[in-house]
Amino acid sequence: MFIEPRVGNRHNAPRRGWIEVVCGSMFSGKTEELIRRLTRARIARQRVEIFKPALDTRYHAEDVVSHNAARIRSSPVAIASEILLLAAGSDVVGIDEAQFFDDSLVDVCAQLANNGTRVIVAGLDMDYLGRPFGPMPALLATAEYVTKVHAVCVCCGEIASYSYRIVASASQVLLGETDSYEARCRPCFLEGLQAKAPAAEPATVVPAQAAH
Numbered sequence: 267m268f269i270e271p272r273v274g275n276r277h278n279a280p281r282r283g284w285i286e287v288v289c290g291s292m293f294s295g296k297t298e299e300l301i302r303r304l305t306r307a308r309i310a311r312q313r314v315e316i317f318k319p320a321l322d323t324r325y326h327a328e329d330v331v332s333h334n335a336a337r338i339r340s341s342p343v344a345i346a347s348e349i350l351l352l353a354a355g356s357d358v359v360g361i362d363e364a365q366f367f368d369d370s371l372v373d374v375c376a377q378l379a380n381n382g383t384r385v386i387v388a389g390l391d392m393d394y395l396g397r398p399f400g401p402m403p404a405l406l407a408t409a410e411y412v413t414k415v416h417a418v419c420v421c422c423g424e425i426a427s428y429s430y431r432i433v434a435s436a437s438q439v440l441l442g443e444t445d446s447y448e449a450r451c452r453p454c455f456l457e458g459l460q461a462k463a464p465a466a467e468p469a470t471v472v473p474a475q476a477a478h
């Protein structure tokens with residue numbers, strides 16, 4: 267369980283900002299963990315703003331909704347820099363589905379943290395081929411606190427950290443739920459990739475650079 271760092275309680279001390287990242291595969295509870303942290307901050311009467319990429323409209327246009335239907339009001343934004351404008355005056359900024367933003371999100375989070383804001387970012391660390399996803403690797407590198415949460419492999423019940431796509435699509439962005447993805451452990455994920463490409467080279471995880 268993540269415990270928030272204790273921040274000095276001197277009333278006139280300048281606010282201190284930092285970045286937390288919650289990452290993992292689909293069905294790992296990332297969004298629940300984000301909501302848990304934001305809710306606790308809100309109960310303490312901190313000013314909390316939540317953002318998500320405008321393209322993620324799986325459930326509700328303005329809510330961050332986890333798979334267990336916990337929800338919290340959020341603002342959809344088209345580009346990361348909008349967050350800087352909309353988050354002015356916030357104590358805590360939450361960002362969900364961060365993998366869908368472009369790399370400018372890394373600078374946006376750094377600016378917020380530098381200016382004294384607590385930034386909590388949740389997102390998929392890997393895409394459906396096991397490649398580092400969007401701005402997540404750089405966010406993980408620059409965050410003060412990183413929490414990797416895990417799902418349960420639907421094939422064998424072991425700890426799962428991969429999002430295995432069960433429908434045929436080569437797009438990196440394919441929104442969907444249990445109809446499109448399964449959480450899988452490493453061996454079951456590799457087995458699935460090999461089954462999809464029997465004639466190809468032994469399936470390996472493609473490095474991100476080679477994919478572009």
Ligand SMILES: [Zn+2]
Nearest residue numbers: 419422451454
């Ligand atoms: Zn497995």
